[in-house]
Amino acid sequence: MxxxxxxxxxxxxxxxxxxxxxxxxxxxxVAAASPGATGAGxxxxxxxxxxxxxxxxxGLNLRWDPATDRLDGVATIQAFATQxxxxxxxxxxxxxxxxxxxxxxxRAAFTQPALLQQELVVxxxxxxxxxxxxxAVVTYGGxxxxxxxxxxxxxxxxxxxxxxxxxxxxxxxxxxxxxNDTPTDKAAFDVTITVPAGYTxxxxxxxxxxxxxxxxxxxxxxxxxxxMATYLATASVSHFVxxxxxxxxxxxWTTAVEPALxxxxxxxxxxxxxxxxxxxxxxxxxxxxxxxxxxxDAPAIGYALETQTKPIFPxxxxxxxxxxxLAHQWFGDSVTLRRWSDIWVNEGFAEWSSWMWSEASGGxxxxxxxxxxxxxxxxxxxxxxxxxxxxxxxxxxxxSAVYERGAMTLQALRVKVGDETFFRxxxxxxxxxxxxxxxxxxxxxxxxxxxxxxxxxFFDVWLRQPDKPTSW
Ligand code: TRP
Ligand code: ZN
Numbered sequence: 001m002x003x004x005x006x007x008x009x010x011x012x013x014x015x016x017x018x019x020x021x022x023x024x025x026x027x028x029x030v031a032a033a034s035p036g037a038t039g040a041g042x043x044x045x046x047x048x049x050x051x052x053x054x055x056x057x058x059g060l061n062l063r064w065d066p067a068t069d070r071l072d073g074v075a076t077i078q079a080f081a082t083q084x085x086x087x088x089x090x091x092x093x094x095x096x097x098x099x100x101x102x103x104x105x106x107r108a109a110f111t112q113p114a115l116l117q118q119e120l121v122v123x124x125x126x127x128x129x130x131x132x133x134x135x136a137v138v139t140y141g142g143x144x145x146x147x148x149x150x151x152x153x154x155x156x157x158x159x160x161x162x163x164x165x166x167x168x169x170x171x172x173x174x175x176x177x178x179x180n181d182t183p184t185d186k187a188a189f190d191v192t193i194t195v196p197a198g199y200t201x202x203x204x205x206x207x208x209x210x211x212x213x214x215x216x217x218x219x220x221x222x223x224x225x226x227x228m229a230t231y232l233a234t235a236s237v238s239h240f241v242x243x244x245x246x247x248x249x250x251x252x253w254t255t256a257v258e259p260a261l262x263x264x265x266x267x268x269x270x271x272x273x274x275x276x277x278x279x280x281x282x283x284x285x286x287x288x289x290x291x292x293x294x295x296x297d298a299p300a301i302g303y304a305l306e307t308q309t310k311p312i313f314p315x316x317x318x319x320x321x322x323x324x325x326l327a328h329q330w331f332g333d334s335v336t337l338r339r340w341s342d343i344w345v346n347e348g349f350a351e352w353s354s355w356m357w358s359e360a361s362g363g364x365x366x367x368x369x370x371x372x373x374x375x376x377x378x379x380x381x382x383x384x385x386x387x388x389x390x391x392x393x394x395x396x397x398x399x400s401a402v403y404e405r406g407a408m409t410l411q412a413l414r415v416k417v418g419d420e421t422f423f424r425x426x427x428x429x430x431x432x433x434x435x436x437x438x439x440x441x442x443x444x445x446x447x448x449x450x451x452x453x454x455x456x457x458f459f460d461v462w463l464r465q466p467d468k469p470t471s472w
Contacts, residue, residue, distance in 0.1 A: 033127035036088035038119055040182035044340040044394040045171055047118055049182025050089040053079045056133075056187055060177050062235060063194040063217070064201075069159050071096070072141035075178050081132045087123040090138065091174035091181040094118075095145040098178075102137045103128075118174045118181075138178045147172050150395040158301060162258065163199065163238030165298040167305045167312060168231040170340055170397065179230040183336050184437045186227035193235050194219045200240040202256045204233060204308045206290050224308060226288050227435045229336050234307040236294050247273035247291070249280055254292040254310065264316030265295045271319060271361070275326050278360055279353065282423060283327075283430040287334035293322065303398070306350070308333045320354045327353030330430045338437040343397045344388040344463065345438050348406025349426075355407060370411040373404050378468035389440045389463035409462040412472060416458060417451045425450045 040049025059076035077090070092098070094112045101110040103124035110122045120138070128134055144157035149171065156175030158165045166176060173181050190208065193201035197218045200211075205224030212219050224233075240256035247253060253272060257265050276291045288309045298314035304321055305312050306328030313321065331349035355366035376383050382399075386392045388406040391399055414422040425447050433442075444459040461469040 033084040033086040033129075035121075036083065036085050038089050038116060040180075040184065042182065042339050044397070047116060048091065048171060049185060050091065050119075050180050052083045052085045052088050053081050053128075053134075053180070055079045055180050055185050058177070058179065058187055058189045058191075058233075060189065060191045060235070062177075062192065064157075064164065064235075064237060066159070066163060066196065066199065066237065069143050070141065071144050071157060071176060073139070073177060075138045075140070077136045077138070077178070079134055079136065079180075081128040081130055081134065084130045085124075085128040087121060088128075090120045090122065090136070090178040091118045092120040092138070092140065092178040093145050093147075093175050096140045096142040096176075098138060098140045100137075100139045104134050108136070118171075120178055140178065144175050147175050150393070151398060153303060153398075154300065157235075158298065160238070160296055160298045160300075163296065164236060165296050165301055165312065165314065166234045166236045167301070167307065168233060169305055170231060170394070173230045173233060176235070177233070181230045183229045183231060183340075184338060186229050186336070186435065188226070189224040189228055189233060190221070191224075191233070191235050192219060192221045193237070195237050198239060199237050200242060200256060201235060201237045202240065202242075202254075202294055202310065203235045204228060204310060205288070206252070207254075224288075226308075226334075228308045229333070232306065232308040232333055234294065234305075234310065234312055236296065236312060238296055240294075245273065247276045249277040251276050251280075251286050252290040254290060255295070256292070256310070257295040258297055261295050261297060261316045265313075268317045268319045268322045269293060269295075272322065272326070274361075275323050275357060278357065279327055279330060282356070282360075282426070283330045283353075284427045285431075287329060287430075287434055291326065291329070293317070293325075306332050306346075320358065323357035324350045324354040327357075334435055335430060335433040336437050338439045338442075340394060340397055341390045341392075342439045343391065343402055344406045344409075344440055345443055347398070347402045348388055348409060351403045352407035352410040355411070366411050366414070370408050373408055376468075380468075384468050385466050387464055387466055389459075405462075409459075412462060412469075413447065413455075413458070416455075416472065417447075417453060421451050 036052025039046045057078040061074045063072045101108045101122050106125045108122050108124045146154050147156045155167045155172030191203040194217050195201050197213050197216050201220040203222035208221040208223040242256050244254045280286050292310040294310050294312040301314040306325045311325030328350040332346035337346050355369040359365040388402050448455045458472045461472050
């Protein structure tokens with residue numbers, strides 16, 4: 001079948017492109033309809049996310065062949081128009097070639113402009129009215145590009161010795177599925193992955209159907225019912241050993257570990273149920289339907305990620321790293337940063353929580369971690385700068401100042417307001433902002449409100465002043 005497509009002339013801007021599209025598609029029925037924005041307004045990642053709609057559900061139907069690294073997908077995206085739309089963008093890297101798009105069952109025009117590296121521009125046959133719900137189906141395929149971040153780390157659908165390590169923070173998701181890749185547009189997900197028999201594919205949430213093998217390929221179906229930010233999705237593949245259970249508190253868990261790493265992973269993973277229950281006791285109910293972990297040999301990645309319900313590790317996890325990623329389920333996954341400059345509301349909290357697990361399980365106290373870092377003087381840029389409240393550049397979002405100075409901030413707050421008030425703040429934050437987004441400023445005002453204290457100076461010296469805090 002002929003594909004309805006068009007080329008956008010090089011070097012015309014966004015409004016020029018809209019004009020070009022308007023010429024190509026005559027008289028829209030909704031006079032006021034205009035194209036949705038190419039980005040969601042994040043200063044660190046201007047093309048990330050899009051304007052004009054809000055996704056409610058992603059249905060991803062994927063097939064991946066480890067022998068060739070080719071990924072083929074059909075993404076069914078249910079969304080709600082927040083403005084009248086003559087066209088809208090999805091985020092998808094151009095290495096994944098789109099072969100068809102439909103909107104509400106009708107073939108839609110689309111393009112993947114060379115100048116906008118992750119924009120798939122869709123022009124439905126009929127404009128969408130503000131308030132309309134609509135379904136877009138995107139068929140695509142190719143070799144997923146491995147994305148290099150501003151800090152030099154890699155992400156996306158990353159092939160490993162025996163599978164694929166799939167991670168999306170902060171910008172890897174458009175390397176494997178079309179999405180509205182902004183942390184502020186959370187959605188439910190159904191992810192179905194077909195891989196050669198013998199492999200296991202693991203995604204977020206719970207298994208929706210038994211794996212089914214036909215003609216040498218096995219299909220795995222997963223469902224994430226609670227809202228999830230796009231960067232937290234995974235669909236990792238390997239020859240996993242899968243283990244399931246329930247925490248004493250009743251939360252189901254699933255771990256998927258590469259066989260060569262089961263022995264080294266066992267000591268930390270044995271504590272996973274107790275960690276989930278401990279954090280539940282401190283932060284309030286576990287936000288999702290299940291917990292777990294994915295462990296792979298992926299030395300080229302080198303960092304863990306809090307993929308929702310099943311954080312992923314590039315080697316056997318140590319106990320503190322596992323605690324960090326599990327705490328992210330409350331701080332990061334359920335309560336998610338609003339902009340990437342708000343990274344402290346994810347990382348400072350997860351890091352402090354890992355100190356707290358140490359304290360609660362008979363190891364060093366959170367105050368001992370604080371004292372250790374506080375022994376470094378102000379000349380140590382790696383620890384004190386750039387400031388946690390805004391690390392200033394996408395290359396700095398995973399710096400130690402965000403993690404360790406950021407965790408010190410919470411421990412200092414704990415001492416300042418006392419345990420009773422402090423844990424009321426954290427629990428209230430996790431509960432009241434559940435499934436939402438929050439900024440650094442949202443937290444500082446929340447803490448001031450709950451504690452009935454003026455914390456302006458405290459947060460100024462801890463989060464915003466470049467020098468090592470000396471009095472607060
Ligand atoms: N969010 C991860 C964690 O701390 C870390 C992370 C994600 C990361 N992407 C990264 C660290 C890229 C360095 C580089 O749990
Ligand atoms: Zn983290």
